[in-house]
Amino acid sequence: MQSRFLFVLFIMLSLTALAQSPVDIENVTDAQVEQFLKEAEERGLTEQEIEAAARLNGYSAQEIAMIRERIERLKSGENTLNKETVSDGKREQLGEVAKRTDLQVDDKTEVGKKTEIYGRSIFRNQNLTFEPNLRLPTPPNYTLGPDDELMIDITGYAFQHYDVKVSPEGTIQLESLSPFQVSGLTIEQAKVKIKDRLKLLFGGLRNNSLGLDVTLGDVRSIQVNILGEIEKPGTYTLSAFSTPLNALYLSGGPTVNGSFRTIKVLRQNQLVQEVDLYQLLNSGQYTNLLLKDGDVIFVPVAERKVELEGEVKRAMIYELKAEESLADAIQYAGNFSEQAYTNSVKITRYTGKEKKLVTLGEEQFDDFLLKNGDHIFIGAVLDRVENQVEVLGAVFRPGTYALEEELKTVGDLIKIAEGLKEDAFKTRVILRRENDHLDTEIITLNLMNSTDWEIPLKREDILIIKSYSELREVRSVEIKGAIVEPGEYEFQENMSVNDLIFMAGGLADGAEKGNIEIARRVKEGDLSSKNVEIIPFDTSDDLISMELTLRPFDQVYVREIANYEEQQIVKIVGQVKYPGEYVIQNRGETIADLVSRAGGLLKGAYVEGAKFYKEEKLVALDLKNVLSSANKIGNLVLQEGDSLFIPKKMDYVFVKGQVLNPTIVAYDPAFEFKDYIAQAGGYTDSAYVRKAYVRYANGLTDRTRSFLGIKDRPETARGMEIVVPTRTKYRWTAAERIAVSSAMVSIATIMVTIVRIL
Numbered sequence: 001m002q003s004r005f006l007f008v009l010f011i012m013l014s015l016t017a018l019a020q021s022p023v024d025i026e027n028v029t030d031a032q033v034e035q036f037l038k039e040a041e042e043r044g045l046t047e048q049e050i051e052a053a054a055r056l057n058g059y060s061a062q063e064i065a066m067i068r069e070r071i072e073r074l075k076s077g078e079n080t081l082n083k084e085t086v087s088d089g090k091r092e093q094l095g096e097v098a099k100r101t102d103l104q105v106d107d108k109t110e111v112g113k114k115t116e117i118y119g120r121s122i123f124r125n126q127n128l129t130f131e132p133n134l135r136l137p138t139p140p141n142y143t144l145g146p147d148d149e150l151m152i153d154i155t156g157y158a159f160q161h162y163d164v165k166v167s168p169e170g171t172i173q174l175e176s177l178s179p180f181q182v183s184g185l186t187i188e189q190a191k192v193k194i195k196d197r198l199k200l201l202f203g204g205l206r207n208n209s210l211g212l213d214v215t216l217g218d219v220r221s222i223q224v225n226i227l228g229e230i231e232k233p234g235t236y237t238l239s240a241f242s243t244p245l246n247a248l249y250l251s252g253g254p255t256v257n258g259s260f261r262t263i264k265v266l267r268q269n270q271l272v273q274e275v276d277l278y279q280l281l282n283s284g285q286y287t288n289l290l291l292k293d294g295d296v297i298f299v300p301v302a303e304r305k306v307e308l309e310g311e312v313k314r315a316m317i318y319e320l321k322a323e324e325s326l327a328d329a330i331q332y333a334g335n336f337s338e339q340a341y342t343n344s345v346k347i348t349r350y351t352g353k354e355k356k357l358v359t360l361g362e363e364q365f366d367d368f369l370l371k372n373g374d375h376i377f378i379g380a381v382l383d384r385v386e387n388q389v390e391v392l393g394a395v396f397r398p399g400t401y402a403l404e405e406e407l408k409t410v411g412d413l414i415k416i417a418e419g420l421k422e423d424a425f426k427t428r429v430i431l432r433r434e435n436d437h438l439d440t441e442i443i444t445l446n447l448m449n450s451t452d453w454e455i456p457l458k459r460e461d462i463l464i465i466k467s468y469s470e471l472r473e474v475r476s477v478e479i480k481g482a483i484v485e486p487g488e489y490e491f492q493e494n495m496s497v498n499d500l501i502f503m504a505g506g507l508a509d510g511a512e513k514g515n516i517e518i519a520r521r522v523k524e525g526d527l528s529s530k531n532v533e534i535i536p537f538d539t540s541d542d543l544i545s546m547e548l549t550l551r552p553f554d555q556v557y558v559r560e561i562a563n564y565e566e567q568q569i570v571k572i573v574g575q576v577k578y579p580g581e582y583v584i585q586n587r588g589e590t591i592a593d594l595v596s597r598a599g600g601l602l603k604g605a606y607v608e609g610a611k612f613y614k615e616e617k618l619v620a621l622d623l624k625n626v627l628s629s630a631n632k633i634g635n636l637v638l639q640e641g642d643s644l645f646i647p648k649k650m651d652y653v654f655v656k657g658q659v660l661n662p663t664i665v666a667y668d669p670a671f672e673f674k675d676y677i678a679q680a681g682g683y684t685d686s687a688y689v690r691k692a693y694v695r696y697a698n699g700l701t702d703r704t705r706s707f708l709g710i711k712d713r714p715e716t717a718r719g720m721e722i723v724v725p726t727r728t729k730y731r732w733t734a735a736e737r738i739a740v741s742s743a744m745v746s747i748a749t750i751m752v753t754i755v756r757i758l
Helices: 002-019 030-043 047-056 061-075 187-198 244-250 277-283 326-332 410-416 450-454 497-503 591-597 623-628 673-679 734-757
Strands: 149-155 160-165 211-216 221-228 234-239 263-267 270-275 296-299 305-310 317-319 340-350 355-360 375-380 388-393 399-402 429-434 440-445 462-465 476-481 487-490 511-521 532-537 555-560 569-574 580-583 611-614 617-619 643-646 652-657 663-666 693-695 701-703 705-707 710-712 721-724
Touching (some): 234 244, 388 410, 410 462, 476 497, 497 555
Parallel strands (some): 221 296
Antiparallel strands (some): 149 160, 149 211, 263 296, 305 317, 429 462, 611 643, 705 710
């Protein structure tokens, strides 16, 4: 302590020597102190020498005492920032506060059984919390209380930080100073009081050479009672930053009978605020009253609720105050919709005995006071236009137009629609109009008469003008046969047969140009005449031959040249000299002809196993018989896509189905049917022996035959398949067995009875 005091006095003297006048000790920085401490140690000056020199240089005893005070703080290390003890500035909530629980809300009310109450939705919105923000500056109206934490900072040539908590008695204590009261004060009021106390320790606070900052640290919690028409009444622990809105949200908001307009906040049995939630809902404004420990929030029963239905933007149930009118209710509902009929609003009111209907005009809305339970209905305007006329059909701009000074007659309507189209059917025009009884009537006009253009129009008139094309069947012509793009084409005036052939892409290859027919409708009522007229026609490749003008609905048929057809391909593969694809030469070419064109069979060809396919399906065929005599049945005429496969000799036999060992057995000319079955291990218990059959390699099949118990099995051949099918045994169900047994017993009983009678 003594050495540090000497050092600081030495600093003062050094600075005084340079400035030629006493230096204000409060302006000496810590960095300067550290710089001259080393110099004082090196010179070895005593305390008495430095203090005497300070007096000689004009320093008073009070200033020397201030130096001693500063040295004391430097000695304890309080002039540097201690990161372990100084708060990071983040405000936290002390203790646990209440959390909102999900509500099962029933919207049924006494006014409208399923109508939403205006304002209740905000208390069910999961995206809203209304939790107080602890990161905002301390509200100016926040008053301190027990458990609040204060962060006090002294800044300037010296630094000091205090974290203090308000005691249950509402006091705080700093250093060795006596406790003093801060509970009930705002932050600014507490700052003034704290500064007055710290002036005893920090002289720089007296002349403002040191700065003082007081902020609220961690926030205490408070308890608030929420009563009345509330979803979850009770006592809630809240943040001291909470407002009545926070408390209402946590408790689920008012019930269906609760008031949204006159929610009372009571403090020590005195009304401190009346909350009107409509102020928040309609303008976003809200009086931000901070709750205090022990406050009571009371939600009374709503005294006046009305229901708005129909053409308003928010059809809901609304709560009104005593002085509010129908106009206020409509304003709360977001005003009228675009289709609202405002000249007459219907109000259904309960009189205590029965219902009463009140009808109001728009000029009465401001003065008419509603009663509890009133039902207001706003209707929509009529779904019609008061001055609309319409023109349809053969005009350039069909549509609806306003009936006004410039548009009064049929001629005016046609003129404003840019006039008639060229194909308009003028001799008969329909004017459709509603008469006095709203029945639709037809007025027939002839636009060839100038007087019909001057017929006056009425509201909702519709003028219908048809075109010539609309009054006749759609006209077309059709071309078929040997043509590139056959089909139906739109009829055009002066279209000839050659024109139609040209439009259809021209004649196809193989077309018979000298054998074209036109089939034409006959429009004569004579029953003895022909129904259709057939007209022959010749053309040429250049389509410049004779011309024949077509009529609507004519059909043109272009025949093909006799015996003309595109190349058709068949295929032969396997054991022939020249396998491959062949084009059918004539309409009568057969299988035998195909084998001959392929050079005949090779040595080793198994002709009995030849397979013939038509449309990719196997056709059972005995090629050996076909080739032995071309006139025999089976020598089929070839068609596009046919194929013939002639294999090599097949030295095996397949045994399949219900045998013990389905297998492939080497062909043995000495084997009979039963020998191959034996090679497969014999029949299984499920074998249908009588139905066993064979499938030969060429697709032919043969079955087992029996006569008087003697079975005649099919002959064996190379490549064949022996198939033994499964025998399905019918098994009676339990119900069938019982039924048959009962029937037998009944029959036996009847027989016994008959015998006894006889």
